[in-house]
Amino acid sequence: MSTTSTPSAGVGREDLERLAAHWEERPSLRAWLSTVDHKKIGRRYLVTAGFFFVLAGLSALVMRTQLGRPESGLVAPQEYNQLFSMHGTAMVFLFATPMLFGFGNFLVPLMIGSRDMAFPRLNAFGYWVFLFAGLFMWASLPFGAAPNNGWFGYVPLSDEQNNPGLHMDVYALGLLFLGISTTSGAINFIVTALKLRAPGMSLNRVPLFVWAIVATAFMVVFALPALNADNAMLFLDRRFGTHFFDPSHGGNVLLWQHLFWIFGHPDVYIIVMPALGIVSAVLPAFTRRGVVGYVLVVLAIVSISIISFGVWVHHMFATGLPQLSFSFFSAASTIITIPSGVQIFAWLATMLLGRLVLRVPLLFVIGFIVTFVLGGFTGAMFAVTAFDQQTTDTYFVVAHFHYVLIGGAVFPMLAGVYYWLPKITGRMYHEGLARWAFWLFFTGMHVTFFPMHLYGLFGMPRRVYTYPNIAGWAGWNLVSTIGSYLLALGVLLTIVGVVHTLRRGRPAPPDPWGGDTLEWSTASPPEPYNFPVLPRVHSLHPTWDARTAESTGPGASADRVLSGGRRTLLTSELDARQERAVAMPESTLKPLALAGALLLGFTALLLAWYPVAVVAALAVAATLAVWLWPPRLPEQEEVGP
Amino acid sequence: MSAPPGPHARLAGGLLLWYGVLGGAVAWSVHALAAWSLSELACASGSERVAAVPLWEAVGLAVVIPGLAAVGSLLVAVLAWRRTTRARPAGGDSALGRSRMLAAVGIWSNLLFLTIIALGGVAVLVLPPCQR
Ligand code: HEM
Ligand SMILES: [Cu+2]
Numbered sequence: 109m110s111t112t113s114t115p116s117a118g119v120g121r122e123d124l125e126r127l128a129a130h131w132e133e134r135p136s137l138r139a140w141l142s143t144v145d146h147k148k149i150g151r152r153y154l155v156t157a158g159f160f161f162v163l164a165g166l167s168a169l170v171m172r173t174q175l176g177r178p179e180s181g182l183v184a185p186q187e188y189n190q191l192f193s194m195h196g197t198a199m200v201f202l203f204a205t206p207m208l209f210g211f212g213n214f215l216v217p218l219m220i221g222s223r224d225m226a227f228p229r230l231n232a233f234g235y236w237v238f239l240f241a242g243l244f245m246w247a248s249l250p251f252g253a254a255p256n257n258g259w260f261g262y263v264p265l266s267d268e269q270n271n272p273g274l275h276m277d278v279y280a281l282g283l284l285f286l287g288i289s290t291t292s293g294a295i296n297f298i299v300t301a302l303k304l305r306a307p308g309m310s311l312n313r314v315p316l317f318v319w320a321i322v323a324t325a326f327m328v329v330f331a332l333p334a335l336n337a338d339n340a341m342l343f344l345d346r347r348f349g350t351h352f353f354d355p356s357h358g359g360n361v362l363l364w365q366h367l368f369w370i371f372g373h374p375d376v377y378i379i380v381m382p383a384l385g386i387v388s389a390v391l392p393a394f395t396r397r398g399v400v401g402y403v404l405v406v407l408a409i410v411s412i413s414i415i416s417f418g419v420w421v422h423h424m425f426a427t428g429l430p431q432l433s434f435s436f437f438s439a440a441s442t443i444i445t446i447p448s449g450v451q452i453f454a455w456l457a458t459m460l461l462g463r464l465v466l467r468v469p470l471l472f473v474i475g476f477i478v479t480f481v482l483g484g485f486t487g488a489m490f491a492v493t494a495f496d497q498q499t500t501d502t503y504f505v506v507a508h509f510h511y512v513l514i515g516g517a518v519f520p521m522l523a524g525v526y527y528w529l530p531k532i533t534g535r536m537y538h539e540g541l542a543r544w545a546f547w548l549f550f551t552g553m554h555v556t557f558f559p560m561h562l563y564g565l566f567g568m569p570r571r572v573y574t575y576p577n578i579a580g581w582a583g584w585n586l587v588s589t590i591g592s593y594l595l596a597l598g599v600l601l602t603i604v605g606v607v608h609t610l611r612r613g614r615p616a617p618p619d620p621w622g623g624d625t626l627e628w629s630t631a632s633p634p635e636p637y638n639f640p641v642l643p644r645v646h647s648l649h650p651t652w653d654a655r656t657a658e659s660t661g662p663g664a665s666a667d668r669v670l671s672g673g674r675r676t677l678l679t680s681e682l683d684a685r686q687e688r689a690v691a692m693p694e695s696t697l698k699p700l701a702l703a704g705a706l707l708l709g710f711t712a713l714l715l716a717w718y719p720v721a722v723v724a725a726l727a728v729a730a731t732l733a734v735w736l737w738p739p740r741l742p743e744q745e746e747v748g749p
Numbered sequence: 750m751s752a753p754p755g756p757h758a759r760l761a762g763g764l765l766l767w768y769g770v771l772g773g774a775v776a777w778s779v780h781a782l783a784a785w786s787l788s789e790l791a792c793a794s795g796s797e798r799v800a801a802v803p804l805w806e807a808v809g810l811a812v813v814i815p816g817l818a819a820v821g822s823l824l825v826a827v828l829a830w831r832r833t834t835r836a837r838p839a840g841g842d843s844a845l846g847r848s849r850m851l852a853a854v855g856i857w858s859n860l861l862f863l864t865i866i867a868l869g870g871v872a873v874l875v876l877p878p879c880q881r
Contacts, residue, residue: 435872
């Protein structure tokens with residue numbers, strides 16, 4: 109299935125040299141800190157998010173070790189509170205979303221046939237902010253000052269009276285800081301996918317992964333402001349004595365919950381949606397056909413992203429609102445299973461109608477389907493309010509959401525890691541090692557979390573640091589703990605596999621799997637400019653399509669080579685009609701400086717060094733001014749339409 | 750590739766097509782927010798009336814009006830689908846292909862949102878407004 113190296117008949121030697129000269133970054137510390145290349149930034153997102161995953165996973169291992177037997181005294185209750193809070197918060201905010209943004213950053217420009225994201229410097233800025241915000245939050249753990257009120261930080265337990273100390277200030281400020289990164293990343297994805305698609309890639313030819321990323325980005329833009337508002341108010345309440353959540357002064361406690369879940373429910377889909385996009389991207393290569401029902405899958409993506417905003421109240425069934433108003437949300441909550449089901453059936457049909465090639469990425473996809481569907485079942489059980497009341501805040505819930513989150517996000521991510529590793533590193537992974545990793549991860553996952561359904565039903569509450577020796581609890585808890593070590597071994601083997609790939613892997617051809625999207629038409633790893641000739645797209649499966657291949661061969665026209673500077677092509681939003689070439693920025697240290705100034709500001713706010721915070725604010729303003737100062741433009745070249 | 754769209758493709762771009770694609774979604778959002786806040790606010794204030802209109806009728810309107818808007822959107826999407834299918838030229842112009850896809854998405858999504866609105870309507874008939 110693989111083709112030989114790309115640099116195609118369409119470009120001359122001279123053009124290639126000019127492209128290389130314009131896009132190259134010589135290795136040096138400065139270049140490393142100032143790069144704006146989406147591939148490097150994407151890789152950094154993947155590595156950093158993976159690192160936070162390991163930290164959050166280690167917290168989970170400590171918890172599982174503590175819970176392995178009754179009345180164990182490995183950690184104190186206060187420490188346990190911080191462990192599960194940091195675990196949940198980090199998994200959701202510092203691992204799942206940024207990991208998927210990492211895939212998006214690496215892949216979206218490649219998949220749509222562009223040379224970079226729309227705003228490369230903003231992209232670099234987003235990464236630095238993510239890194240700093242993550243370190244900001246994790247740094248609190250060794251000081252015993254980490255968030256300690258669960259990942260959803262309910263008021264009034266998180267207010268100043270009930271929760272003194274820095275814990276919840278770290279939570280509020282950390283999430284606000286991180287929100288800057290997530291929002292700027294989302295806007296970048298939207299503009300990139302709308303304006304930089306290769307000529308001819310009209311909406312009906314956009315890869316499903318890109319649809320998923322764009323839908324996710326829209327969800328981020330609409331959902332995150334609710335969370336930001338919540339955290340800003342919490343910080344003001346705690347630090348400056350406002351009363352947003354304080355009923356004794358006319359505030360409202362439910363306000364926290366409403367705002368949190370207006371963000372929180374879509375957030376489940378913010379995590380799962382791009383992961384499902386990965387599944388749709390991986391399947392064609394291992395079934396040798398396009399995903400069945402392209403239009404229906406797009407429909408599912410779009411409608412899930414809309415419906416998920418209208419169902420937040422289902423997290424608040426225990427708050428005593430009128431039945432009638434609940435029912436409006438129940439209707440939508442149950443109906444959202446239809447588009448989710450549509451996607452699952454589309455994948456199953458693809459596998460049935462295609463010729464299966466059982467490689468590791470496909471194994472992870474199958475593991476995903478099994479696990480995710482089980483999680484979906486237990487989720488549907490909550491729709492029965494009586495059952496919901498019975499199991500709320502027991503380990504049954506913990507079992508359910510790990511099936512959904514690990515099934516719906518981690519399995520697809522691992523599929524994606526193995527699938528794109530040859531493209532990202534230019535080397536093939538070790539198949540045997542990868543298979544071991546899969547089976548350990550899969551077995552470990554089910555051995556850990558399946559028993560949680562049982563002891564949840566037996567009444568074991570979540571968020572307890574220990575439990576009495578009650579029949580039915582102790583044995584199953586031990587099973588869970590053993591499972592969690594198997595799972596950890598699976599993760600470890602994956603890391604070993606990645607390192608092995610980097611060190612020892614066979615060189616990868618441009619297209620080892622016979623994939624159908626444009627990233628496979630570039631070299632592995634891609635050149636800094638991605639495509640020597642920007643392709644013209646003629647179908648939904650451009651690399652399986654002779655006319656698209658021809659467009660970068662002898663059929664290439666000079667207006668798609670663009671070798672006179674760092675440039676890429678602008679096209680129209682709906683039909684991707686060619687508009688004009690635009691200049692792309694050179695690398696710069698400004699994003700790093702701005703993110704650093706913000707880190708200083710947030711740290712100063714946390715530690716109540718207000719004069720320093722003012723200085724940091726001035727530094728932020730100054731950096732912004734320098735960044736936005738209109739550059740002296742070089743002579744514009746004329747480029748035809 | 751970028752020939753101007755022919756007369757058949759009048760629905761292929763423009764606001765009407767977008768109404769066909771997104772109308773149902775917008776109608777449902779309006780329905781959910783209006784119906785929820787009406788029942789919530791009226792019941793919280795201890796009255797079963799909204800500005801002298803009985804709550805049942807008021808919430809009913811918050812079902813019927815968005816429902817009709819979604820039906821309209823469905824019709825537009827069907828029309829757009831039929832026109833773009835008929836006008837499909839041999840070469841497969843990307844603009845027409847795109848409109849056809851959007852029309853198909855519109856049809857299915859309007860059916861979905863119409864179902865949710867209808868289920869909301871059933872709740873209004875079955876449940877007494879302020880029961881907890
Ligand atoms: C990798 C293996 C994992 C293990 C062994 C694990 C284990 C646990 C345990 C034992 C708890 C319960 C703490 C308690 O209620 O006392 C927990 C909570 C949680 N986990 Fe995981 N987890 C894992 C992966 C993940 C992943 C991948 C995610 C999300 C993407 C995640 C998200 C959460 C969340 C949100 C909570 C709730 C925290 C809270 O109660 O506020 N976990 N996990
Ligand atoms: Cu939810």
